Amino acid sequence: VEENNEKAKGPVTGSVPKGKEPEWDDNIGYxxxxxxxxxxxxxxxxxxxxxxxxxxxxxxxVSLSSGTVIKVSTEELIPANPDVLExxxxxxxxxxxxxxxxxxxxxxxxxxxLIYSKAGPVLxxxxxxxxxxIYGNETLTSYKQNAKDSPHVYxxxxxxxxxxxxxxxxxxxxxxxxxxAGKTETAKYAMQYLAALGCxxxxxxxxxxxxxxxxxxxxxxxxSRNDNSSxxxxxxxxxxxxxxxxxxxxxxxxxxxxxxxxxxxxxERSYHIFYQLCAGAPSTLRDRLNLKMASEYKYLNQxxxxxxxxxxxxxxxxxxxEALDTVQIHKEDQEQAFAMLAAVLWLGNISFQVIDNxxxxxxxxxxxFNSAARLLNCSxxxxxxxxxxxxxxAGKDSIAKKLTMQQAIDRxxxxxxxxxxxxxxxxxxxxxxxxxxxxxxxxxxxISILDIYGxxxxxxxxxEQFCINYANERLQQHFxxxxxxxxxxxxxxxxxxxxxxxxxxxxECLNLFEKKPLGLLSLLDEESNFPNATDLTFxxxxxxxxxxxxxxxGERGRAFGVCHYAGEVVYDTNxxxxxNRDPMHSDFIQLLxxxxxxxxxxxxxxxxxxxxxxxxxxxxxxxxxxxxxxxxQLEKTTPHFIRCIKPNAKQLPxxxxxxxxxxxxRCCGVLEVVRISRSGYPTRMTHQExxxxxxxxxxxxxVSQDPLSLSVAVLKNFNVLPEMYQVGYTKVYLRMGQIxxxxxxxxxx
Ligand code: ATP
Ligand code: MG
Numbered sequence: 001v002e003e004n005n006e007k008a009k010g011p012v013t014g015s016v017p018k019g020k021e022p023e024w025d026d027n028i029g030y031x032x033x034x035x036x037x038x039x040x041x042x043x044x045x046x047x048x049x050x051x052x053x054x055x056x057x058x059x060x061x062v063s064l065s066s067g068t069v070i071k072v073s074t075e076e077l078i079p080a081n082p083d084v085l086e087x088x089x090x091x092x093x094x095x096x097x098x099x100x101x102x103x104x105x106x107x108x109x110x111x112x113x114l115i116y117s118k119a120g121p122v123l124x125x126x127x128x129x130x131x132x133x134i135y136g137n138e139t140l141t142s143y144k145q146n147a148k149d150s151p152h153v154y155x156x157x158x159x160x161x162x163x164x165x166x167x168x169x170x171x172x173x174x175x176x177x178x179x180x181a182g183k184t185e186t187a188k189y190a191m192q193y194l195a196a197l198g199c200x201x202x203x204x205x206x207x208x209x210x211x212x213x214x215x216x217x218x219x220x221x222x223x224s225r226n227d228n229s230s231x232x233x234x235x236x237x238x239x240x241x242x243x244x245x246x247x248x249x250x251x252x253x254x255x256x257x258x259x260x261x262x263x264x265x266x267x268e269r270s271y272h273i274f275y276q277l278c279a280g281a282p283s284t285l286r287d288r289l290n291l292k293m294a295s296e297y298k299y300l301n302q303x304x305x306x307x308x309x310x311x312x313x314x315x316x317x318x319x320x321x322e323a324l325d326t327v328q329i330h331k332e333d334q335e336q337a338f339a340m341l342a343a344v345l346w347l348g349n350i351s352f353q354v355i356d357n358x359x360x361x362x363x364x365x366x367x368x369f370n371s372a373a374r375l376l377n378c379s380x381x382x383x384x385x386x387x388x389x390x391x392x393x394a395g396k397d398s399i400a401k402k403l404t405m406q407q408a409i410d411r412x413x414x415x416x417x418x419x420x421x422x423x424x425x426x427x428x429x430x431x432x433x434x435x436x437x438x439x440x441x442x443x444x445x446x447i448s449i450l451d452i453y454g455x456x457x458x459x460x461x462x463x464e465q466f467c468i469n470y471a472n473e474r475l476q477q478h479f480x481x482x483x484x485x486x487x488x489x490x491x492x493x494x495x496x497x498x499x500x501x502x503x504x505x506x507x508e509c510l511n512l513f514e515k516k517p518l519g520l521l522s523l524l525d526e527e528s529n530f531p532n533a534t535d536l537t538f539x540x541x542x543x544x545x546x547x548x549x550x551x552x553x554g555e556r557g558r559a560f561g562v563c564h565y566a567g568e569v570v571y572d573t574n575x576x577x578x579x580n581r582d583p584m585h586s587d588f589i590q591l592l593x594x595x596x597x598x599x600x601x602x603x604x605x606x607x608x609x610x611x612x613x614x615x616x617x618x619x620x621x622x623x624x625x626x627x628x629x630x631x632x633q634l635e636k637t638t639p640h641f642i643r644c645i646k647p648n649a650k651q652l653p654x655x656x657x658x659x660x661x662x663x664x665x666r667c668c669g670v671l672e673v674v675r676i677s678r679s680g681y682p683t684r685m686t687h688q689e690x691x692x693x694x695x696x697x698x699x700x701x702x703v704s705q706d707p708l709s710l711s712v713a714v715l716k717n718f719n720v721l722p723e724m725y726q727v728g729y730t731k732v733y734l735r736m737g738q739i740x741x742x743x744x745x746x747x748x749x
Pocket of ligand 2: 183184185228229230
């Protein structure tokens with residue numbers, strides 16, 4: 001009510017001596033003296049909360065909430081938050097923003113099915129691994145009508161939509177997190193909300209939602225971490241009209257995992273579509289494609305995992321066909337696509353026999369071979385040649401060189417991967433065609449949702465992790481820069497004198513990847529072009545040129561390490577060169593362009609069949625330019641960040657593993673947000689809130705004043721040191737720990 005009044009009065013600032021930061025952590029002495037609650041590391045590595053009973057010198061006796069009493073070094077005690085802050089919506093409200101407090105707060109909420117929390121501008125979403133009734137029409141409507149404002153993906157989508165309409169500025173929702181954390185589900189809820197807000201008369205919003213079903217069928221698979229794991233990154237731009245109705249969409253995909261088509265780890269599956277097709281195809285289609293059960297195909301049966309608990313692949317196939325119809329993919333094209341899938345499956349069953357005493361092989365002309373040739377619509381002879389020989393250009397002529405067993409198998413698999421990747425690309429092109437509405441990006445009325453793999457650090461990290469982590473490094477920089485901008489903006493807008501705090505940038509790590517000619521990607525390309533190079537010579541080259549770089553760590557043998565923002569990762573260069581080259585045999589291009597399959601030719605005529613520049617590019621370089629394009633696009637948007645957290649590795653409800661969660665909070669930058677806020681004034685309350693909560697502590701004479709003056713009076717009355725607070729136009733800003741002191745006074749009252 002008095003907001004304008006306050007503004008007129010101008011800010012009152014408690015001065016902070018520039019360049020001299022008060023020491024926040026010091027007040028543990030106060031905690032000990034006052035016997036307040038503290039966190040301490042237990043012998044099992046977990047955090048325990050308790051009260052200090054006594055202390056002597058460097059050691060304190062702490063009585064834990066569990067009843068046990070332990071002795072710990074006072075250095076290891078960490079302040080816990082007062083009760084009043086238990087389970088707050090936004091972590092920034094905590095007076096002590098340390099790791100155990102953040103962890104505890106998120107856990108406390110999770111136990112009550114409050115899976116969403118905020119960390120300043122970032123939404124944290126903890127995967128419940130069970131259905132909770134917070135996504136229906138009712139909830140949706142209450143967010144739409146602003147009747148609800150607790151943290152939710154709907155609230156983020158709502159904010160993005162409103163800001164877009166208000167500022168005519170493109171928005172983005174950037175979702176990250178590790179495999180199984182809930183990114184794709186979260187993205188779908190965001191889309192659902194936007195579809196509800198922007199629904200018009202043409203049913204476009206329904207079509208857009210249906211793309212999820214299609215892309216998941218072709219791009220998701222069961223892995224050991226997630227029964228429905230996305231094996232590609234995705235950006236969907238949704239465009240709106242001036243009146244806020246959906247008018248179109250565009251999908252971009254990144255780095256599909258091709259190897260899954262031919263090779264599976266035990267217990268994992270290939271792409272859902274293969275099993276759906278085998279289980280759900282109607283009998284006429286089965287006959288035309290000579291389709292068998294999934295168990296009869298080597299590409300599918302190798303991992304001894306053909307079904308997913310609770311999933312009916314046959315039914316999913318029907319849903320898929322419905323979705324394909326909805327996005328207007330013609331029946332003939334659908335059938336072509338299914339034929340390509342069947343061709344891939346039959347290719348996997350092709351075997352080879354030795355034909356001479358030099359161990360050269362030839363494909364067996366059996367059912368698998370003939371089915372593949374027929375489905376690809378090419379002659380048996382052409383397929384035989386493509387699978388059993390390798391053409392070498394010698395001047396104007398080409399010589400066919402025979403292959404050995406392993407070479408032939410690799411070649412067959414390369415062909416399968418190539419067909420599948422092309423099919424996937426074709427599908428995306430078709431979907432986009434059905435949504436295309438002229439020049440889209442210039443509207444200023446779009447919301448892009450990015451669902452992309454989070455940072456990965458495994459026991460064994462290969463080229464895939466290398467690319468994924470590089471992408472995350474770029475996204476992290478985007479995140480940091482945005483966060484700082486916001487933080488600074490808030491202080492400045494509220495008239496606060498903020499001594500700008502330097503922040504750690506990850507530019508150095510990005511340079512390690514991107515610098516020319518001496519960066520990881522350049523050196524990889526250079527080595528990929530040497531015919532005699534091996535993974536070991538590559539590793540040695542890195543060590544030779546990059547050893548001085550602080551983000552680079554030379555490791556033994558073929559390995560090297562990179563210090564990422566989320567921690568150090570050791571990469572094994574095994575397979576790097578081959579994966580980076582991703583040889584697109586010219587023989588395949590010839591084979592497929594001679595075959596009668598229109599679909600593969602339609603996919604990307606210039607890049608695949610014309611031998612243009614991009615088909616000559618290495619995978620790393622192509623990915624880098626895709627990433628640059630993405631970043632460029634995102635930079636033109638107002639970002640909204642969602643960090644998904646996987647609370648346990650078993651995909652089970654109700655289980656929250658502290659270590660796993662804190663690792664992710666660190667990796668996805670949530671603790672970084674917390675760290676940033678820590679360097680400023682973590683507690684912020686409007687004058688109304690502050691005066692309302694503490695004003696009554698003042699002697700009666702003060703009560704008639706306006707909230708701002710009351711706030712100042714409270715601060716003075718309780719001797720809060722001037723360097724511990726600032727008073728802005730609308731809010732009181734308090735340094736770490738101050739709110740606890742005031743709460744104590746309040747309790748004693
Ligand atoms: P990946 O990187 O492997 O693609 P992801 O982060 O996209 O993983 P999801 O596929 O979205 O993970 O989620 C994994 C599973 O977790 C879902 O299939 C679903 O069972 C469950 N899940 C995720 N979010 C929710 C939610 N909000 N409510 C209920 N269940 C959820
Ligand atoms: Mg996913």
